[in-house]
Amino acid sequence: MMTPQVITPQQMQQILQQQVLSPQQLQVLLQQQQALMLQQQQLQEFYKKQQEQLQLQLLQQQHVGKQPKEQQQVATQQLAFQQQLLQMQQLQQQHLLSLQRQGLLTIQPGQPALPLQPLAQGMIPTELQQLWKEVTSAHSAEETTGNNHSSLDLTTTCVSSSAPSKTSLIMNPHASTNGQLSVHTPKRESLPHEEHPHSHPLYGHGVCKWPGCEAVCEDFPSFLKHLNSEHALDDRSTAQCRVQMQVVQQLELQLAKDKERLQAMMTHLHVKSTEPKAAPQPLNLVSSVTLSKSASEASPQSLPHTPTTPTAPLTPVTQGPSVITTTSMHSVGPIRRRYSDKYNVPISSADIAQNQEFYKNAEVRPPFTYASLIRQAILESPEKQLTLNEIYNWFTRMFAYFRRNAATWKNAVRHNLSLHKCFVRVENVKGAVWTVDEVEFQKRRPQKISGNPSLIKNMQSSHAYCTPLNAALQASMAENSIPLYTTASMGNPTLGNLASAIREELNGAMEHTNSNESDSSPGRSPLQAVHPVHVKEEPLDPEEAEGPLSLVTTANHSPDFDQDRDYEDEAVHEDME
DNA sequence: CAGACTTTAAACAGTG
């Protein structure tokens, strides 16, 4: 019941500054959001039915094609089909969740979300990196058709090819209200809460399901009261609606794509099912199971004591559509992964910098070693030296992930400082500060980042085993998510710094080449030029909140920003939101 | 398989 995807007032402000909806627009959006919930249910049903339908068809095909060999092929294809369908189901949910969170994090309303450009492919947090890679390889052919994000004509794509009449029947099992699947523009009459007097898409299990809310409401009237008071037509709600709208758009876009894909598969099987070539993803039927399993089981392992992810293991992906949890991050990101090994991703500092915004807001574990992060923290400082506490502060400032489990990662930081020769402790007038011995650091560059065992295990279980199956899902996630990350503000002066550090890490990990540009001039990435601010201020005073930096992270209790202890308690606070 | 490396945990000492 944690609500990690809280949208902070500051974020709200930012969003609102971009654009504000008119009440009319808001109305429409509200309806759309409600309809989205319905859509989800309908689509779930639809996919299930569709799957059954497919099985029937394929069985028939088997009967027709007598030869055993042929049957085998068909069976294989069938399985692949089932995978695809399962994928789509999961995709629906995952996508909703993820986008919802991501959208809340970094969406910039004024900016069109649709130009799906691979802006941040190198630095996409955690799985998104993999996702992106797989997208670009597996999905690259699919040119973005997605301008008509608003139309979800299920009836045309999937259905038409094979079983038009039947599918349309099963499409909406509880279509008592709208007869056909009017996914696109929800009709007033079809709103769920009008079907059932006391059911509301924004209300379930005694909690308000307004994105980021989850206030407890004992009964429906109190919920309505809450809804009217807390989510009235104001700036905040407006902005949240905007976000939700983008979520919907992305979902629709993705769905359209996957439908297309499915149709292609179906068409392919229908027309030439005797073709020697097997289905696209013949390998692992288990993977669909594994996917959800790994998502739910691996998470607790990877974040053993992270109060932020309690819902991850507990919330199966098959939850109701309106449930928004940390699962939305799809394994919550604790997967540490190098970007370079398997994929030679060109990495631009822009990518990195843009991604930093993500890490500042999302509790995703940054895919960098402690040593790299520490080094970067130090190099970012005006005098290339930091006290331990300042390093702590940098971590919490720059990475939402490090606002929790302070005992753990702080210990790790200290451990790294002591352990690595590249970190040199210097006695200062005011105490001891830590510096970086760049030579030493470079020495250890060539080796690869391995990272947390459990994390890696997690990654492997979910990636290696499930890769083929996940392709579509991942593709969709990546495709839709990436732009969202990248739209965030670029004004942070330290972006370039971290960017360089990260680039550093990447360079080292990739080729171990040309590693001088970044390390010798830590803050001088192109991005930094835009914002020359930071480096000047408060070399030693951790209490001082640094203007641009603190605004996102401090959300609920900005004054205490630099006191890490607050972050440990943050779970409690955030739950109140 | 060994070695290098990272992460996490924990014990311990010194200091204010």
Added chain:
DNA sequence: CCACTGTTTAAAGTCT
């Protein structure tokens, strides 16, 4: 005594 800092050891896991 406590909290913080810093050092050190150990275990577990990955990667080459």
